[in-house]
Amino acid sequence: GQQLNQSPQSMFIQEGEDVSMNCTSSSIFNTWLWYKQDPGEGPVLLIALYKAGELTSNGRLTAQFGTTRKDSFLNISASIPSDVGIYFCAGQRRKTSYDKVIFGPGTSLSVIP
Amino acid sequence: GAVVSQHPSRVICKSGTSVKIECRSLDFQATTMFWYRQFPKQSLMLMATSNEGSKATYEQGVEKDKFLINHASLTLSTLTVTSAHPEDSSFYICSAGGGQLLYYTFGSGTRLTVV
Numbered sequence: 001g002q003q004l005n006q007s008p009q010s011m012f013i014q015e016g017e018d019v020s021m022n023c024t025s026s027s028i029f030n031t032w033l034w035y036k037q038d039p040g041e042g043p044v045l046l047i048a049l050y051k052a053g054e055l056t057s058n059g060r061l062t063a064q065f066g067t068t069r070k071d072s073f074l075n076i077s078a079s080i081p082s083d084v085g086i087y088f089c090a091g092q093r094r095k096t097s098y099d100k101v102i103f104g105p106g107t108s109l110s111v112i113p
Numbered sequence: 114g115a116v117v118s119q120h121p122s123r124v125i126c127k128s129g130t131s132v133k134i135e136c137r138s139l140d141f142q143a144t145t146m147f148w149y150r151q152f153p154k155q156s157l158m159l160m161a162t163s164n165e166g167s168k169a170t171y172e173q174g175v176e177k178d179k180f181l182i183n184h185a186s187l188t189l190s191t192l193t194v195t196s197a198h199p200e201d202s203s204f205y206i207c208s209a210g211g212g213q214l215l216y217y218t219f220g221s222g223t224r225l226t227v228v
Contacts, residue, residue, distance in 0.1 A: 033216060042119070042206045042219035043157070088156060092216075100147060101208075101217070103157045 004104035006089055012110045019076040021087060021107045029091030032065050032072040033101065037086045046087075047074070079111050116140055117209045119220030126197055126227055134192045134223045136207030142187040143209035147217065148180075151204040163190050187211075197227040 006023050013019060023032070031050055035043035047058050049065035049072060056063055062075045072089055089104040116139040126132050136146055144165050149157040161177075163169040163184035171177045179201075181193040190209075194201055204224055210217030 031216070035219075040204075040222065040224065042117075042208075042222045044219070045216060048216050100159055100162055102159070105156045 004089060004091060004102060006087075006104040006107050008107060009105070010108040010110070012112060013079055015079060015081060015111050015113050017079055019079055019083070019109060020073060021109075022071060022073040023089030023104050024071045025091060026070070028069040028093075029102075030069065030094055031092035031099075032063070033090040033092070034061075034063050034072070034074045035088045035090060035103075037088060037106075039085075043088060076109075079109075081111050081113055084109055084111050115218045117143075117207065117218045117220040119207055119223055121223060122221060123224045124226070126225070128198055128227055129196055131193055131195045132197055132225060134194075134205055134207070134225075136190045136192070136209065136220050138188045138209045138211075138218075141209075142211055143190070144187060144211035145217075146184055146190040146207055146209045148182060148190075148192050149206045149208070151206060151222075153204075157206060160192075194225065197225070199227045201225065202227045 004025050033048050034046045037043040047056050047063040052069050053067050054065040060077045086106045086108050088106045090101045092099045118137045120135045146163045148160045151157045159172050160175045161169045161171045163182045165184050165187050169182035184190040204222050206222040208217045208219040
């Protein structure tokens with residue numbers, strides 16, 4: 001079945017540093033999504049990508065939809081303590097909210113003040 | 114816009130009892146709702162997809178008789194964990210989509226503890 005891999009599994013960084021994490025898939029997705037989850041909460045959408053090669057920013061976050069449609073990366077610049085959490089990539093086969101979303105295993109980010 | 118409310122946020126029940134979790138879309142019509150479960154330090158695993166007015170589609174390995182899903186209206190879906198056992202203890206999260214939305218929104222989750 002469809003499977004997503006995320007790396008790294010966890011990261012410990014100093015406040016102010018930039019962060020980069022990526023996501024790869026064995027099959028093509030037509031939508032890539034990046035979510036952040038805080039403990040005890042549901043995931044919150046950070047960035048949605050709909051076209052191969054697309055580069056999208058949301059404040060200090062930047063994500064790209066890989067040209068092969070089998071990968072995506074998320075960068076966070078100048079990290080701050082509230083960036084702590086689990087970051088999930090997710091993919092959809094179709095560009096519609098009717099299609100199920102497959103989640104990666106997550107990257108745990110810790111920011112040291 | 115696109116707010117999804119999930120209730121209760123936490124529930125503790127005795128083994129053998131049933132628990133109902135509600136998922137409501139507050140400001141849009143959710144033709145499709147999804148139910149996930151998440152074990153500690155793991156990712157979200159899709160349990161089932163429910164479309165308003167029709168039977169839910171369950172993922173492989175998810176017992177439909179144990180996890181009853183009802184999506185009777187465009188704003189409400191419920192998940193009932195029947196005859197709950199300690200191994201059913203988990204974080205259950207719903208999400209909803211539909212209409213012009215390109216992506217769907219998640220509820221805040223329900224922490225179920227079966228004792």
